[in-house]
Amino acid sequence: MTAIAGVIFCSSLKAEVNPTISEISSEMDFSNEVSGRVSELGTGERLVGATVVVKDLNIGTSTDLHGSYRLRNLPEGRHTLVVSYLGYETREIELEVKDGEVINMNTDLEQRFLTMGEVLVTSVMRGQSRAFNQQKEAENVRNIVSSQQIERFPDNNITEAVKRIPGISTEPLRGEAAAIMIRGLPASFHTVTINNQRVASTDETNRATNTAIINTDMVSAIEVSKTITPDMDADALSGSINLVTRRPVGDNKVFNVTAGSGYNNMSGRPQWIGSATYGQRDGNLDWVVSANYQKDNRATEDIRHDWGVQDFGNGNQDVLAGLRPSFYETERQRMGMTGQVEYHFSPRSSIYFMGNFNNYDEYEVRNDARHGISNGTYETPDLVTGARYEKVIREYNRITDLYSLNAGGKHDIGIATVDYNIGYSYGSFDIPLREYYAFRHSDRPDYRVDISDREFGMIEFANDFNPNDYEKMNFRYYERRNDDVKDNDLFATFNMEVPYELGRSSHFKFGGKFWTKTKERNMSEWRWTGYNGPENLTMAMFAEDKDRNMIDNRYSLGGSIDWERGKQFFNDNINDFVLDEDRFRENSDPNNYKANERIFAAYALTDNTFGNVHVNAGVRMEQVSNTYDGFRVIFDDGGDYLATEAIKADDQNYVNFFPMLNVKYQINPLTNFRFAYTNSIARPDFEYLVPYELVNSDSETVSQGNPDLEPSTSMNLDLMFEHFLSNVGILSAGVFYKNMGNFIYNESTVITEGNNAGYRLNRPENGESAYLYGIELAWQQQLTFLPGVLSGLGVYANYSHIYSEAKIIVPEERRIRLPKQAPNIFNVALSYDRGGFSGQISYSYRDTWLHSVGGSSSAPSVSEHNVYLDRFLMYSGQLDLTLNQQITPNLRVFANFNNLTNQSHQHYFNDPIYPYRNSFHSWWSNFGIRYSL
Structure with missing residues (x-):
């Protein structure tokens, strides 16, 4: 600080x-x-x-x-x-x-x-003017968004807010943005910091930090760096996201309060939001504390299709193989606290302490009806006899914690300035509850099938089958999963800045960082597949008749169960249930690991201004050593479990150097042209580096981790033009290029020697290069130059186009677009501010992307289009509305409306004519008051 x-x-x-x-x-x-x-x-x-x-x-x-x-x-x-x-x-x-x-x-x-006389316009423009000034003066390519700008969109978590920034797309989950992709690269390819201090990862297998768990009310600004400088961590291959928390401003007290409620149309349940910030300066002491709370009651209607082929005498013909309507009832709770205190010994010497805590608690019940059409006999394309009907009900609880503590200071020692920091960050991903009850109907249904509308395959019972006869829904399995992942990070940094005479303004800066990470996962998955109790176990013992008609009454879901009674019965009679130990070992032991990493970094840079040219150039060195512990699981020829052995990988050590150059040419006081040449790194995810091995003689496969993987590296080029408007706006255009080496892919080969000769080996490997390039365009402006009432209009718009290509060789060599990289992204919003009123309608669009790479397709109908069963997430756009009215200079009311067009999220295989999954969330809203002193 x-x-x-x-x-x-x-x-x-x-x-x-x-x-x-x-x-x-x-x-x-x-x-x-x-x-x-x-x-x-x-x-x-x-x-x-x-x-x-x-x-x-x-x-x-x-x-x-x-x-x-x-x-x-x-x-x-x-x-x-x-x-x-x-x-x-x-x-x-x-x-x-x-x-x-x-x-x-x-x-x-x-x-x-101020001369505009519009109180609310002043509030918004004041906030964004600070963001634009920092963006204009920054030494690197950066997008900065103020809290006032964030409030113009109805976004309640950080991931939702970041998707409004050029070049950023997000992956949806049950109606919310869940993961961030900067310039089309995975979430583990960017870093997340709070007040420029690194925070721990919160994912069970990769290095990503889940920003969706953080409420937007926690921050005063979001900074996204598209290029890095030598004094930043180099493992920001796609960029870095810095969350700036609330801090005291000026000599006045800071007091902000937000309180509100809301409604979710699909769940029919309320929403709750609240936050408060207080801070002030007492002599040489600055301090601020902030707390926030948010509770969402959401719901999702989901339909899944399975496809197959049948030959009815005229060659292969597409048929519906399965249909699975599901209903999710989800309760999400976010809580956060942050605080910081700074003491000033003198105008040039201070120390600080800051901490933050974020908790995300998600509870969900899912009700599935599974129509196993392909388990019957296809009499004709639209009639299947003797099929299968099942119910699978899931109860789920996920808790994510993220907190950090930092202490440091900055001092002027005469000719130089030094700053230092020591910190601790903790991230956890905990699933204390994930349980399934599965039942299968003893009768065999006959189905009439209609796939004239492939997006919504339709079925009806062709016999007297009763899906809600719970006495005939016999126990199939009970499953329980627990997952506990903890990430502990300790770090210390030191920087020294020495001014010298060269050009208009120059300084030399050098420093170092030591960082140690310990990440451990303990995961277990049990499934009991039999019941030896004195009575026949059926769904009727716990059933709740909650039949729901879904997706415009197209599908009937059937009943659910009372989870409290169901769990109590299992816990009381657990000795009568039969555990599938082979499955337990196969699905549990290979997923457990312990990772230790130690990173030492040092850098040196020079920062110079020559006339209108600003140059930030230097080099960073990072030395990494790590150890990983995993397990080897062995099954015999009959698929029966034999043993689990601990494996410790050899210590890995490597050093990387990262030369960097950021140049800014100031065409005039409001216009910059930027060029950046940087180098960065993405270390392999933990799931790839863990030295696990799963040998399954029944399927003749060996699955392994690869602790010898080298990190992916990237050479990055950026060009950016940005013109800042005097009435607080921006016009910008930029191009970028990334050439990545040692890109990681999953390789599948046949073992030619040893005890497992002839088995197929599945293992992550370093591949050849991958590259991506793209453009980013942005326009934001209050149209105050327009006459009369039109002067209240404002525009916020950006567009990004990204192209990428990588080589894989599974099951054979081919070139693909990088997974989860959207070719086209745009945001557009039209706002109106006048007389204390502010309103904005906004639309956010993400193009179709490759969600996951598949192997060879076993379905000939799909193979006609592509021999690979790749899965895609179809394009989607969300329409939102925000309304604000100033009541007094300190008090305003607001109302937000999300997803007004009920945009769904649809997956398909290879071609949209093979839809896989479509999820609907309807619209939701919140409303309340904001008070600012």
């Missing part, structure tokens, strides 16, 4: 001298220096990223996170100091520099958009 430099309180353009600070300054051996702070007139809020330039010398800098600036080694004489900030009136200050003198000059800037 940056210390406050040169703090002097003033309300005019004249410099005032504070005796205490003057004494402190005189004790330091500075000469010909001007320093101070830039604030907002009236509120005292610090302005981050303000430009401070000595007009006649073209020497300048920008303010830091506390609004502080510092100019050294100025020549004697009279000079004009120009202070500018996007959306504020520019100030010019005359001053005289004398040899050996330190001038403390604080400046207040007046908002330009």
